[in-house]
Amino acid sequence: MIGGDTRVATGVPAGRLALFALLGVCAGLPFYLFSTILSLRLAQNGVGLAVIGFFAWVSLLPTFKFLWAPVVDRVGVPGFARFYGRRCSWILASELGIAASIAALALTHPDASLPLTAFCALNLAFWTTMLEVAADGWRIELAPGAAAQGPIVAANIWGYRSAMVAAGSGVLVVAAAAGWVVAYLVPAAIALAAFVPIALTRREGEGSRSSALIAGIVATTALVAGVAVLIGAAGAALLAIADLLDIGAGSNVTPWLLGIALAPFLAMAAAIPAIRRRSGSAIASSPAPVGPYLDFFWRYGFVAILLLAFVSLYRMGDVLALTLSKPFVASLGYSLRAIGLADGIVALASSMAGVATGGLLAARWPAGRTLALGALLAGLGNFAFVWLGAHALSVPALWLATGADQFGNGFAGAVFVVYLSLIVNPAHASAQYAFLSGFAFLLPRLLAGGAGAFAATHGYAAFFVMSGALSLAALLLLPFVLSAHPREAR
Template sequence: MNFQTYLDIFRNRRIGAMLMLGFASGLPLALTSGTLQAWMTVEGLDIKTIGFFSLVGQAYIFKFLWAPLMDRYTPPLMGRRRGWLLLTQVGLVLGIAGMAFCPPQQALWMLAALATLVAFLSASQDIVFDAYSTDVLRPAERGAGAAVKVLGYRLAMLVSGGLALWLADRVLGWQQTYLLMAALMGVGILTLLWAPEPDVPARAPRSLEEAVVGPLRDFFARPGAWWLLLLIVLYKLGDAFAGSLSTTFLIRGAGFSAGEVGIVNKTLGLAATILGALFGGTLMVRLGLYRSLMLFGVLQAVSNLGYWILAVTPPHLWTMGATIAVENLCGGMGTAAFVALLMTLCNRSFSATQYALLSALASVGRVYVGPTSGYMVEAWGWAPFYLGTVAVALPGVMLLWAMRHTVHRYEAQAREAIA
């Protein structure tokens, strides 16, 4: 397979749909979190009220609870996956536009209700988008598809985060900015008009009971199911530990200013993550799933040593830039392979529910390492802590090696299902 063939992977309708629908998937997140928080802060709301609004994001944690409904039922237009995407996106356009007409000081409770609705619809869109990605991408395209999803999602977060704040403050004001963000959701709706259906349509569950029980029965009937779940938890765990206190470390531990960290960590880090995901997705076309997971997993572990170097050397902006670039580049590559793994493990009849459950399990490490990291730094110091993050990454790599035949088998089965 030559380089031109690799590039052709990125030039088909399925990959194009991943980019545009990834953008639509990422756009609402900041509008109910960071951007909304900024709006309430500017309007002078008290800190307790602002903190309470963080609860609207609970829908993203519990989205697996209603995922079976989206596996079981098919809307009347556009089929099982695109139909649900259309419904959620139209709802998001209306919900975000409604938020524009609810100033925090004058219509706080209506704003809270609409923000909760937008978060629910956004989490629902994520469920169906992940299922659609799993169903429509061919096995050879999953690495590239995962990379392009990350690109679209991150670009949308920039638009609805940093750009929205600048527009609201300097150009449009809050109401017009939220109306503009609602209009940008139209990108996803337009994409659905030409986004392709899967090559081989999957059978939907025949009953709601099958939609709820079937995904679990199907997964746990597979050989090595429990080991697969453990691999999902462990594979990105070292990466999660390294990133859990990275901002605090760069300011307090390494001695950089908040401004330096903001410019380098956020801007360069985001660019490196996107580049890593795209590069990783391209490499996966040649390497396949298992070899990509192994190579990127090792790189994720080794790249954490950059933070250890920062901890034991005097602060220098170039050293921080190199560390951030390498760590996020390797993390982006690992993310592309990991998302491809989740897609491979899903039965397309239950892909909404199984992907929601597996991704929720994958987030366990990211959510709960924070408190543990704080205790470890307090007890050991920064330099030993970052050496420890390399050690934490190794069990996932070793388990992956032990399960190499299992991963190869699932990769082969995925190819046969599409053929």
């Protein structure tokens, strides 16, 4: 049984570790399918490098998960919620949404309609994010301390990255043998199969399992259709605005990106004085949609801006490199099969080693030491691609660069998740973690949209040098971040 009490050496129940590893698998499976693997598919279908860079903006959608995260804490999916509880209801609904979205994305090949491909990718990104929001809030509530968070985070990211890397590798191998449609339909079926063990978990809710599943599936079908309509309408509006502003594949989008990226920092800084003047009781009684976020700025004040700047920089290199790493390696002459095998063998092992090491050290070392080491390793992983580009075509060289990149990403990801989990208020765990983890990728993913244009102008080597240097830039803010202490309610 998933909820068993057998404990491992970490002191955390083994069943709990298995559960969060499973949730990591469910969330990690689709990630590459709407990001790096999709960029490689687009390149193979003749889409230009600048436009491929624009597709990185699909990953912007998860950064806004704080807008709907409070819903997960307060409202459940009809049918599922009564039997499985609020968070598990969203986990089950998200699994169905993920499977449907992957299947739809499979059928958009050969990407003759790029708006349609982007629409399906956005739907997949949304449902993947919903799953993460529900699982993250539950994790923080179950284990509010660093000693327990380290092992659980490691298990969760271990499942996440193993599924992410294995899916990426498997898709490329299958695509090389049977084409892109089959390559996407296989993980769609696997995502649907992941629904089963969670649905069979014993719960103490009301009603029967069968009636809960039937009602939940019906409600989820309506939810998936409603979300698709909203995403389609928003996408059409954005395309109309881009056309009005005459923004296309040849446009210099950097000034727009920098302006948009700075806007939230300026808006939040302007609001902090008014938030800080309010009493703790007034903040606590704020309405649900904004209360968790007012609480964060009330507790940290202007230091919150430094915290947000730090989290924005910390994963910058990873996000930028992810956008173009696969098209870059393919441009060097490596085949889909070679790339897929490197991901399946080296990347998976290296990523798991990085996650395990990061989770272990996060539970034992001071936060400053692990965060600094994570930034350094992530930067070195980016620089490994510069070395690969200067090296003769060689499978061992591909494996070495892939291993360095994935170990650094896994280590930095584990310690970063633990750090974010410890600075949120447990009373608003889902919402505040969603806000911080989403904001952490807002600036990187905005800039990633211009990555293709930058690489096309300055070359891949300059791009990976820049991305690695940005990872290291987080070290400049680390001393200020470590000295931040939240204000206590009186």
